[in-house]
Amino acid sequence: DVKVTQSSRYLVKRTGEKVFLECVQDMDHENMFWYRQDPGLGLRLIYFSYDVKMKEKGDIPEGYSVSREKKERFSLILESASTNQTSMYLCASSTLGFGTGGFGRDGYTFGSGTRLTVV
Amino acid sequence: GNSVTQMEGPVTLSEEAFLTINCTYTATGYPSLFWYVQYPGEGLQLLLKATKADDKGSNKGFEATYRKETTSFHLEKGSVQVSDSAVYFCALSDLNQAGTALIFGKGTTLSVSS
Numbered sequence: 001d002v003k004v005t006q007s008s009r010y011l012v013k014r015t016g017e018k019v020f021l022e023c024v025q026d027m028d029h030e031n032m033f034w035y036r037q038d039p040g041l042g043l044r045l046i047y048f049s050y051d052v053k054m055k056e057k058g059d060i061p062e063g064y065s066v067s068r069e070k071k072e073r074f075s076l077i078l079e080s081a082s083t084n085q086t087s088m089y090l091c092a093s094s095t096l097g098f099g100t101g102g103f104g105r106d107g108y109t110f111g112s113g114t115r116l117t118v119v
Numbered sequence: 120g121n122s123v124t125q126m127e128g129p130v131t132l133s134e135e136a137f138l139t140i141n142c143t144y145t146a147t148g149y150p151s152l153f154w155y156v157q158y159p160g161e162g163l164q165l166l167l168k169a170t171k172a173d174d175k176g177s178n179k180g181f182e183a184t185y186r187k188e189t190t191s192f193h194l195e196k197g198s199v200q201v202s203d204s205a206v207y208f209c210a211l212s213d214l215n216q217a218g219t220a221l222i223f224g225k226g227t228t229l230s231v232s233s
Contacts, residue, residue: 040225043226107153108163
């Protein structure tokens, strides 16, 4: 019954490494999102995508990029990992496309998260 | 801009106690409102939602009513269980602002003891 799958639950990387976090959804959702979750700060939006090859910056895009080559897959890339990127990363998807006026109406389906530690 | 404020935790209750977690919002337009729950070690799950004023969302014994006059969406449960221990997030989406994502509060940790 898994609908949004994140490739790793736990990941340890070294400072300066290029890191790929993968997310796949099987619900044919148009929209996909990457958040990071930190104690006391809640969920902060990094990037989102409302269509293949489309992307929009969220609140904290610095140090990150994304790729969406196929509808079901949305990858988060840390170009050069740093210790302040140690966090829980959550992927989500939702129905209804950009510009329909219903963006986010039905809420999101989340993956289980990837806890990334950068040492 | 749009924002969500929810009460800070942790909230510590005994089993069968009454629960209220406060959530207020600021938004232009007419947002939909949501409560999500995150159990330990897991991602977020949609708990309930309301899409217009005076709507009541409910699920698993939890309820929340969309109060436009007080811009609130407080989460309540009449009798909590140990299994309700989790982090609860209030969130909104502004349907009139395409291209935006859900905006979350900072989360409230609930701990229920037997």
